[in-house]
Amino acid sequence: MCMRNGAVFCAAVLIAVSPAFAQAPQFGQPIAPADIAPWDISIGPDGAGLPAGRGSAKQGEAVYAAKCRACHGENGVGRPNDALVGGAGTITSEQPAVKTVGSYWPYATTLFDFIRRAMPWNETKSLSNDEVYALSAYILQLNGIIGADDVLDAQSLPKVKMPNGDGFVPFPR
Amino acid sequence: MSRKRKGMEPLGEAAAGNGMLSRRIFLEAAALAGVAGIGASQAGAEPLPVASWMKEPGAALTGYGQPSKYEKATRAVPAPANPGTLGIGTARTPIQLLDGMITPNGLHFDRSHSGTPDIDPDQHRLVIHGLVKRPLVFTMEALARYHRESRIAFLECAGNSGALYAPQAQALNAPAIHGLVSCAEWTGVRLATLLDEAGVDPAAKWIVAEGADAAAMSRSFPLAKAMDDALLCLYQNGEKVRPANGYPLRLLLPGFEGNMNVKWLRRLKLVDAPVMSKDETSKYTILLRDGKAWQFVFPMEVKSVITRPSPGLALKGPDFYEISGLAWSGKGRIRQVEVSADGGKSWAAAALQEPVLPKAVTRFRAAWQWNGGPAVLQSRATDDTGMVQPSRAQFVAERGLRGAYHYSAIASWRIDEKGEASNVYA
Numbered sequence: 266m267c268m269r270n271g272a273v274f275c276a277a278v279l280i281a282v283s284p285a286f287a288q289a290p291q292f293g294q295p296i297a298p299a300d301i302a303p304w305d306i307s308i309g310p311d312g313a314g315l316p317a318g319r320g321s322a323k324q325g326e327a328v329y330a331a332k333c334r335a336c337h338g339e340n341g342v343g344r345p346n347d348a349l350v351g352g353a354g355t356i357t358s359e360q361p362a363v364k365t366v367g368s369y370w371p372y373a374t375t376l377f378d379f380i381r382r383a384m385p386w387n388e389t390k391s392l393s394n395d396e397v398y399a400l401s402a403y404i405l406q407l408n409g410i411i412g413a414d415d416v417l418d419a420q421s422l423p424k425v426k427m428p429n430g431d432g433f434v435p436f437p438r
Numbered sequence: 439m440s441r442k443r444k445g446m447e448p449l450g451e452a453a454a455g456n457g458m459l460s461r462r463i464f465l466e467a468a469a470l471a472g473v474a475g476i477g478a479s480q481a482g483a484e485p486l487p488v489a490s491w492m493k494e495p496g497a498a499l500t501g502y503g504q505p506s507k508y509e510k511a512t513r514a515v516p517a518p519a520n521p522g523t524l525g526i527g528t529a530r531t532p533i534q535l536l537d538g539m540i541t542p543n544g545l546h547f548d549r550s551h552s553g554t555p556d557i558d559p560d561q562h563r564l565v566i567h568g569l570v571k572r573p574l575v576f577t578m579e580a581l582a583r584y585h586r587e588s589r590i591a592f593l594e595c596a597g598n599s600g601a602l603y604a605p606q607a608q609a610l611n612a613p614a615i616h617g618l619v620s621c622a623e624w625t626g627v628r629l630a631t632l633l634d635e636a637g638v639d640p641a642a643k644w645i646v647a648e649g650a651d652a653a654a655m656s657r658s659f660p661l662a663k664a665m666d667d668a669l670l671c672l673y674q675n676g677e678k679v680r681p682a683n684g685y686p687l688r689l690l691l692p693g694f695e696g697n698m699n700v701k702w703l704r705r706l707k708l709v710d711a712p713v714m715s716k717d718e719t720s721k722y723t724i725l726l727r728d729g730k731a732w733q734f735v736f737p738m739e740v741k742s743v744i745t746r747p748s749p750g751l752a753l754k755g756p757d758f759y760e761i762s763g764l765a766w767s768g769k770g771r772i773r774q775v776e777v778s779a780d781g782g783k784s785w786a787a788a789a790l791q792e793p794v795l796p797k798a799v800t801r802f803r804a805a806w807q808w809n810g811g812p813a814v815l816q817s818r819a820t821d822d823t824g825m826v827q828p829s830r831a832q833f834v835a836e837r838g839l840r841g842a843y844h845y846s847a848i849a850s851w852r853i854d855e856k857g858e859a860s861n862v863y864a
Contacts, residue, residue, distance in 0.1 A: 291635050292583050293566070293574030301567050301575075304705055307646050307656060310714045336520065345520035357729030362840050364720060369731075372714045379716040383552065383653035386523055390654075433723060433733040 308378035312423030315377065319418040320399025322406035328396050329403050332385045341365075341407045346386075350407045356429060367408025371433055373425035376401045398422070448807045449758050453786035456779035456813055459805035461789040511535040513545055514613050525553025528595070529682070530617030533764065534748045539590070539791070539799050541620035543675050548682040549595045549618060551717075552653035555702055559686040562650065564670070568708035571637030578686050582672060584627040589669065589692065590798045592766045594619040594738045596695035596722050599845040602830070607863045611749035615861060616849070619743075619766070621799040624690050625673035629664045629706075642708035646715070647689050650704035657698045658712035659691055659736070667692050670703065693768030693797040694736045695844070697722055727838040737768030740827050741846040742775055742802070742819035753857030756810035761788075766799045767821035774820040777804035781814035781850065781864040782829065788817070796822075813853040814864045830863055 298305075308314045329341075341349035352363030362369075366376060381397045383389055392400070402417045411417075411425060450463035505511070513529040520526075529548040531541055541547075548554075559578045567573035595618035601610055638661070645664055648656040659668075669690040671679055679685045684701030691698050697717055712718060712734070724732040742765035747753055765772045771794055776785035788802040802817065819827045828836070833847035850864040 289631065289634070290584065292580035293572075293576050293632065293635050294580075296565065296567075296573050296575040298567065298573060301565055301573060304565060305567070305707070306654065307648070307707060307709075307713045307715070309709070309711070336523065346523060356725065359727065362725050364725075366720075370720050372719065375714050375716055375719055378713070382656070383716075386552065386652075389552070389652045432729065432731055433719070434730050436724075436732045436735040 306378070306382055308374045308381075310372045310374050310423070312374060312419055315374070315419035315422060316394045317419065318394030318398050319416050320395050320397070320402055321416045322399070322402040322411065322413045324395075325399035325401070325403025325406075328392070328400050332388075332392070333400070336386060341404060349404050353408075353428070356432065365408070366404055367410060367428060369429050369432070371427055371430045373401065373405060373410075373422055373427055376404060377422060450805055450807075454778060454780070454784035456784075456811075457807040457809055458777060458779050458784070458786035459807055461787055461804060463805045464789050464803065511545060513547070514617060516614075525550055528597075528618060530613040531620045532613050533617055533619070533743070533745045534612040534751055536745075537762070537801070539621050539764075539793075539801050540675060541622055543622070543677065543680050543683070546620040546622060546674070546680065546683055547593070547595065547618045549597070549696060550651070550682070550701075551655055552651050554682045555651045556681070557650060557686060557702060562686050562702075562704065564687060564703060564706070566632060566636045566706045566708075568646075568706075569639035569642035569710065570633075570708055571639065572635075574632070574636050576632070578672070581627055581670065581687070584631060586625055586627060586672070587669070588623050588625040588673075589667075589690075590621065590623045590793075590795050591690060591692045592619060592621040592738075592768075592797065592799045593690075593696045593699055594741075594766070594768075596697055596735075596738070596843040598696075599741075599743075599849065600842055602845050602847065602849060602863075603839050603841060605839060607861050609749075610861055612743065612745055616743045618696070619764070619799070621764075621766075622675050623673075624669060624671040624688075625676075626669045626671035626687075626690070629668035629670055629689075630666075632670070633664060633708075638708060641710050644709050644712050646705075646707040646709055646713050647698070647700040647703060648705040648707075649684075649700050649702040651702050654704075655697075655700060655717065656713070656715045657700060657717055658709070658715065659694070659698055661708065663691055663694065663736075691736075693738060695722065695738055695768075698736065722843055724837060724841040724843055727840065732837075735844055738766070739769070739844065739846045740767040740772075740819050740821040740823075740825045741765070742772075742817040742827060743849055744777070744815055744817050744851060747815070747853065747857075747859045748851055749859045749861065751859065753808060753853065755857065756808050759806045759808055761804040761806050761815060761817075763802055763817050764799045765790075765802055765817070765819035766797075767819070767823075767825070768797060769825065770822040771796045772800040772802075772819055773822045773824075775800070775802040776818045776820075777802075777806075778816045778818070779806055779808075779813045782816050782818075782848065785818065808853070808857075810855065812855065814862065815851045815853060815859070816848050816864070818848050 336346040352368030450459035598618035744763040788804040791801040
């Protein structure tokens with residue numbers, strides 16, 4: 266439409282209507298944080314987002330036997346799926362690295378986050394928060410990181426010091 | 439019939455050792471055809487019969503087209519380690535059977551951690567929350583009302599070419615090594631548009647992206663990337679994003695490792711620091727010799743691979759051949775690709791096929807006169823940041839062989855006297 270002798274007219278129209286375009290179209294619906302809560306499952310390394318609940322390794326052992334052992338093996342040794350224990354000393358040596366929760370994972374909070382969102386594989390998001398705390402404790406205890414009677418909850422889990430916690434550096438470029 | 443020109447004159451000007459010719463042959467070929475005999479057979483062709491399909495009506499019209507039954511290009515799907523957990527694994531693009539730059543949707547590579555979910559788009563939602571002034575939820579219908587834009591972008595799994603970390607070269611073909619890279623036209627809404635609507639809190643520095651798959655796969659990425667070129671994709675090569683690639687909504691972070699381009703996107707949470715999810719700590723980190731690991735290795739660095747010839751695509755005797763492949767960089771455009779037929783001793787510039795787009799694959803082609811002797815074919819790409827694809831020796835010297843991810847060194851195909859190609863380290 267804006268051609269030749271119409272150009273001046275078109276420019277005038279654009280100036281006239283431009284205030285109407287100052288506000289971009291918006292189609293998002295406001296939602297209250299409380300209504301997002303069921304989806305808000307990310308746990309930060311400082312423990313942000315950890316729910317109420319608690320569990321110990323002793324309690325976790327029974328949950329592991331029922332829900333995890335078929336894929337991750339007796340005592341977390343792995344097979345047919347990933348090993349959850351072992352590999353200590355393989356990360357910092359020249360030998361092949363065996364990356365497990367104990368040897369490689371830098372944060373215990375990641376364990377809670379991942380179990381709650383993604384495990385057990387065939388029935389995800391089915392565990393109670395107590396069960397997830399207990400399983401996290403059991404796997405950490407299998408790796409010798411905490412004791413069998415230590416209780417994990419929103420306060421204690423972020424304080425667990427992982428053996429490879431200082432193992433990561435930023436990519437240099 | 440093939441021409442036999444033993445002891446013949448090369449078809450073009452030499453550009454490097456062991457038969458590499460100048461890419462100018464591609465410009466001159468049209469003018470030369472019929473004069474110098476490029477493509478012409480010395481023996482006469484058989485008389486031309488009229489085929490049966492010209493004598494009867496063809497098949498009826500169909501609702502959704504399929505490839506010819508004579509074409510066998512499918513994705514390679516290696517058996518999972520545990521048959522009880524199908525859906526963990528990869529489906530690899532048959533890069534050696536494709537040409538051009540676009541990967542057809544049914545052949546786009548797929549890496550998933552918990553299978554492909556069956557998502558009803560009417561029930562799917564995207565929520566943006568965390569450090570924003572106004573938490574917002576979007577239906578897919580609402581997203582479709584925004585201004586859309588398209589870009590052609592490659593996706594490459596961070597584990598692509600990981601087989602080349604093995605100390606000894608394995609007998610694998612192009613897709614088994616390099617088939618976790620694909621390139622498509624992605625169409626959707628700029629993430630920056632929706633973040634502006636939600637109102638970003640100045641404290642926000644990162645975003646956690648989360649999928650609606652059974653594993654609720656999640657990754658953190660810098661807010662700066664969101665404001666730069668992140669796209670919320672509804673369409674893939676003109677049709678709705680395929681389920682295996684994230685239907686109904688996929689996050690595209692152009693150039694960044696595949697895992698970060700979260701499929702089945704349901705949630706974006708603005709935060710002040712990365713959440714240290716499983717896939718940004720225990721996976722997708724690059725373990726170095728000294729036991730430290732690089733973390734947050736986002737862009738896929740400059741890389742190329744020869745797709746033809748490659749294992750399974752044997753040469754039919756000494757003759758003129760076009761060497762072709764793919765080059766890409768997560769940091770920008772491909773500036774140059776060079777090809778060697780003598781294991782990297784000498785290099786000839788390849789022709790780059792237009793369009794050459796940032797963070798997309800670029801198709802390259804080089805001319806080669808194979809004399810029937812041993813050859814090691816390599817390609818070396820340079821991007822417009824000036825980064826040159828390293829040799830395997832340079833790459834290993836920097837990071838060792840424990841990295842598992844982001845293998846981007848020069849790859850080699852050895853051509854034996856029968857014309858068969860195989861994976862070698864050279």
